[in-house]
Amino acid sequence: xxxxxxxxxxxxxxxxxxxxxxxxxxxxxxxMFWYRQQPGQxxxxxxxxxxxxxxxxESGFVIDKFPISRPNLTFSTLTVSNxxxxxxxxxxxxxxxxAETQYFGPGTRLLVL
Amino acid sequence: AxxxxxxxxxxxxxxxxxxxxxxxxxxxxxxxxxxxxxxSRQRLQLLLRHISRESIKGFTADLNKGETSxxxxxxxxxxxxxxxxxxxxxxxxxxxxxxxxRGTQLTVWP
Numbered sequence: 001x002x003x004x005x006x007x008x009x010x011x012x013x014x015x016x017x018x019x020x021x022x023x024x025x026x027x028x029x030x031x032m033f034w035y036r037q038q039p040g041q042x043x044x045x046x047x048x049x050x051x052x053x054x055x056x057x058e059s060g061f062v063i064d065k066f067p068i069s070r071p072n073l074t075f076s077t078l079t080v081s082n083x084x085x086x087x088x089x090x091x092x093x094x095x096x097x098x099a100e101t102q103y104f105g106p107g108t109r110l111l112v113l
Numbered sequence: 114a115x116x117x118x119x120x121x122x123x124x125x126x127x128x129x130x131x132x133x134x135x136x137x138x139x140x141x142x143x144x145x146x147x148x149x150x151x152x153s154r155q156r157l158q159l160l161l162r163h164i165s166r167e168s169i170k171g172f173t174a175d176l177n178k179g180e181t182s183x184x185x186x187x188x189x190x191x192x193x194x195x196x197x198x199x200x201x202x203x204x205x206x207x208x209x210x211x212x213x214x215r216g217t218q219l220t221v222w223p
Contacts, residue, residue: 033210033211041215042199042213042214042215042216043157043199043211043213044213045210045211048210092157094211101147101159101162102159102211103158103159104149104156104157104158105156106156107156107157
């Protein structure tokens with residue numbers, strides 16, 4: 001199974017600022033996914049990050065708010081821009097490994113004041 | 114549209130009792146179904162997938178296409194089974210993305 005790490009593990013930010021979350025996978029993967037898990041709710045896909053092309057965003061999520069980079073097959077970043085308290089959530093990255101199984105990072109817990 | 118429904122937000126059983134976590138789905142094609150588990154202070158991890166038809170930690174889940182269900186079962190629950198369980202569906206046309214249910218928090222009392 002792939003080992004996925006995320007940085008930072010948690011952060012407290014002021015509204016109006018931006019935070020970039022890093023996701024590192026220990027093996028090359030074609031597709032990486034960014035999810036959001038708001039308090040008491042399930043996981044919601046934000047976007048799919050493909051290496052060498054622009055990310056594909058789900059309905060309700062836009063690139064200006066959640067820009068994503070995917071510079072190579074083992075790394076991706078998600079930026080939460082111009083944050084508001086409603087962005088307080090856990091952000092998870094995931095990959096699609098062998099056997100079509102997805103593995104998840106430990107998550108980044110974000111609190112926006 | 115794809116949808117995964119977990120009707121129970123909370124489920125409590127006593128140690129040694131059988132447990133069943135319900136999951137229903139809607140999908141027009143042939144879905145792949147998964148159960149993910151998140152123990153306290155740990156990351157989300159795969160528990161089992163229907164294709165493998167395996168038993169992990171005593172849990173099994175059978176895909177019932179007629180009832181569009183993928184319930185997770187264990188005949189004798191253990192305290193260490195206490196966790197958040199998510200049912201997830203992967204559709205063939207969505208290139209690997211998963212659709213998650215809202216999750217069921219299972220508590221196994223001693």
